[in-house]
Amino acid sequence: MPLHTIVLVKQVPDTSNISGDVMRPDGTVNRARLPAIFNPEDQAALELALRLKDQYGGLVTALTMGPPNAVNMLRECLYMGADRVILVSDRRFAAADTLATSYALHKAIQHIGDYDLIFGGRQAIDGDTAQVGPQTAEKLGITQFTYTQEVLNLDLKQRTIRAKRAIKNGYEILESPLPVLLTVIKDAARPRPFDVRKLCTYKRAQSKFEIQSYVDESHDLITLDQVLEKARADGLYIETWNIEDIDADVSMCGLAGSPTKVHKVENVILSGSEFKQVPASTEGLNEMIGELMQDHIFG
Amino acid sequence: MIKVVNSNIKDMVWVFAEQADGALAEVGLELLHKARTLADKMGSEVSAVLLGHEVEALIDPLFSHGADNVYLLDDQELKDFRSIPYANLVTKLVEEKRPRVVLFGATHIGRDIAPRVASHTRSGLTADCTELKIETLTLRKVEHPDLLLQIRPAFGGNIIATIISPDVEIQMATIREGVMEMGVADLSRKGRVIQVPVKLDPIEIAVKIIEKHQAASTVNLKAAPIIVAGGYGADTPEKFQLIKDLAKVLGADVAGSRAAVDAGLIEAERQVGQTGTTVRPKLYIAIGISGAIQHRAGMQESQKIIAINNDPEAPIFGVAHYGITGDLEVVIPQLIAAYKSQLH
Numbered sequence: 016m017p018l019h020t021i022v023l024v025k026q027v028p029d030t031s032n033i034s035g036d037v038m039r040p041d042g043t044v045n046r047a048r049l050p051a052i053f054n055p056e057d058q059a060a061l062e063l064a065l066r067l068k069d070q071y072g073g074l075v076t077a078l079t080m081g082p083p084n085a086v087n088m089l090r091e092c093l094y095m096g097a098d099r100v101i102l103v104s105d106r107r108f109a110a111a112d113t114l115a116t117s118y119a120l121h122k123a124i125q126h127i128g129d130y131d132l133i134f135g136g137r138q139a140i141d142g143d144t145a146q147v148g149p150q151t152a153e154k155l156g157i158t159q160f161t162y163t164q165e166v167l168n169l170d171l172k173q174r175t176i177r178a179k180r181a182i183k184n185g186y187e188i189l190e191s192p193l194p195v196l197l198t199v200i201k202d203a204a205r206p207r208p209f210d211v212r213k214l215c216t217y218k219r220a221q222s223k224f225e226i227q228s229y230v231d232e233s234h235d236l237i238t239l240d241q242v243l244e245k246a247r248a249d250g251l252y253i254e255t256w257n258i259e260d261i262d263a264d265v266s267m268c269g270l271a272g273s274p275t276k277v278h279k280v281e282n283v284i285l286s287g288s289e290f291k292q293v294p295a296s297t298e299g300l301n302e303m304i305g306e307l308m309q310d311h312i313f314g
Numbered sequence: 315m316i317k318v319v320n321s322n323i324k325d326m327v328w329v330f331a332e333q334a335d336g337a338l339a340e341v342g343l344e345l346l347h348k349a350r351t352l353a354d355k356m357g358s359e360v361s362a363v364l365l366g367h368e369v370e371a372l373i374d375p376l377f378s379h380g381a382d383n384v385y386l387l388d389d390q391e392l393k394d395f396r397s398i399p400y401a402n403l404v405t406k407l408v409e410e411k412r413p414r415v416v417l418f419g420a421t422h423i424g425r426d427i428a429p430r431v432a433s434h435t436r437s438g439l440t441a442d443c444t445e446l447k448i449e450t451l452t453l454r455k456v457e458h459p460d461l462l463l464q465i466r467p468a469f470g471g472n473i474i475a476t477i478i479s480p481d482v483e484i485q486m487a488t489i490r491e492g493v494m495e496m497g498v499a500d501l502s503r504k505g506r507v508i509q510v511p512v513k514l515d516p517i518e519i520a521v522k523i524i525e526k527h528q529a530a531s532t533v534n535l536k537a538a539p540i541i542v543a544g545g546y547g548a549d550t551p552e553k554f555q556l557i558k559d560l561a562k563v564l565g566a567d568v569a570g571s572r573a574a575v576d577a578g579l580i581e582a583e584r585q586v587g588q589t590g591t592t593v594r595p596k597l598y599i600a601i602g603i604s605g606a607i608q609h610r611a612g613m614q615e616s617q618k619i620i621a622i623n624n625d626p627e628a629p630i631f632g633v634a635h636y637g638i639t640g641d642l643e644v645v646i647p648q649l650i651a652a653y654k655s656q657l658h
Contacts, residue, residue: 115642292639
């Protein structure tokens with residue numbers, strides 16, 4: 016059996032790029048206006064998986080759960096060298112917390128079948144929880160290496176992996192029998208650029224949603240099945256799975272399957288009652304320092 | 315509907331007492347003080363869960379900081395942290411005793427096992443909370459007693475979200491070091507030690523630690539009386555050097571916002587904010603930091619705050635005591651000169 020690695024990827028709003036019309040007048044963020052990007056640590060995870068493939072052969076499958084437009088990120092996975100990409104998308108997954116997300120991901124992984132390794136970013140930049148990786152591992156009943164910095168060795172005969180992971184003020188090297196789920200930090204690997212030939216081929220790869228909208232525009236001249244069949248035959252179909260496809264229990268998905276609920280959100284009112292504007296002048300700064308010395312803040 | 319199985323036992327608030335190499339992580343002790351307040355509101359005891367090998371010496375400090383009970387799981391195989399034995403043993407204990415609240419430090423270890431415990435027990439888990447409260451809420455005419463309000467800044471903007479887990483019995487949260495204040499230890503406090511037998515299958519201990527390298531921490535921002543912190547406005551090594559220069563003159567520690575850490579200008583362990591360290595120094599000087607809520611959450615309880623920013627609208631001025639609008643390359647040298655002149 017060749018090595019099979021599954022990489023969990025997520026498309027996220029670019030929270031490092033908040034500007035202009037992204038902020039609403041009331042101070043909240045308009046998520047829809049943020050550019051969607053490939054979660055950086057997931058990209059590092061994909062790179063590590065591709066390096067193992069370069070070294071040991073095998074197949075890399077990229078899996079995401081997200082809205083239909085997450086297909087853009089899956090195409091990028093193909094451009095980088097993923098062999099298979101899968102979009103798990105269904106309105107009934109909406110508002111999932113980490114538990115409902117990991118439930119859906121583990122059902123999708125079970126539907127994929129056998130695997131040796133699972134990689135994912137340590138955390139996604141839109142929530143920073145770092146919970147989905149370990150929760151998915153738990154549901155699959157496998158162990159995990161979190162904060163992975165480097166894969167040191169893969170022994171396909173003994174079926175073991177050795178990797179380096181960050182711990183407080185240092186690192187440790189762990190060895191485990193396969194399979195293992197590894198969550199990867201950003202510094203672990205710099206993602207490779209897109210392969211131009213793959214880009215030319217796979218920019219035409221489409222999800223079921225994209226094919227459906229194309230069919231809808233054709234005014235019934237063609238059927239969904241016809242186009243799907245053609246795309247499959249050309250190797251340009253991006254597998255698109257819903258709740259039924261992965262045999263998931265609806266009550267465990269989305270909002271219904273999420274134990275954590277947002278009770279309320281509040282804008283923060285800044286007090287600033289004792290605020291003093293200090294002019295950037297020698298006198299202004301001297302006065303401020305004098306006050307701080309009097310208050311025994313300095314010294 | 316929720317079944318509170320052990321409501322008569324009143325052992326409902328737990329803290330994972332993280333230790334490594336025979337030393338307790340401070341965050342666990344900080345959480346015990348918070349747990350004490352939460353438990354008092356619920357009329358419950360506080361329990362600490364301690365895993366390790368030959369860690370008896372760590373029990374008394376847990377009592378001093380607020381634990382009534384210590385669940386002790388001692389085994390050779392638990393000497394060093396590994397995900398599966400630690401997560402499985404905590405899971406088993408949680409499943410058996412069914413506490414209502416379990417708190418973990420948001421450390422490399424806490425963030426590794428808390429999700430597994432929550433996943434197996436189908437508990438609510440909220441990461442990086444900045445405040446916790448216990449309240450009884452009536453939702454859709456149903457009363458939910460002893461809900462853990464898990465409060466944290468939410469995605470972008472000036473928003474604080476309150477997360478609850480009303481439909482499940484066990485409510486979990488991770489909290490960064492320094493967020494909860496370390497109270498005073500009461501050395502006369504004593505409690506009960508509950509020995510929990512440890513049984514592990516070979517498969518649970520199949521992961522081997524081949525090597526472990528850990529340096530003593532040289533950074534302790536929590537103890538620093540003065541902190542000079544730089545952010546996105548100090549986006550070049552040259553500008554950040556000015557921040558370090560100022561810190562040197564003031565005898566202060568250097569810190570950074572997340573933007574500064576992401577840009578590689580400063581080490582991650584010097585990050586102040588929701589996903590870094592929470593600090594309460596005598597003086598905090600924020601330079602080129604706009605003051606997103608995630609940053610303010612980690613420094614707004616400083617005794618005095620000076621903000622230097624070229625944007626007069628920057629939210630950091632909203633929590634500052636002194637605000638200086640200007641270019642850091644101009645203001646820092648002025649500030650250094652003014653400080654030196656006042657010393658003489």
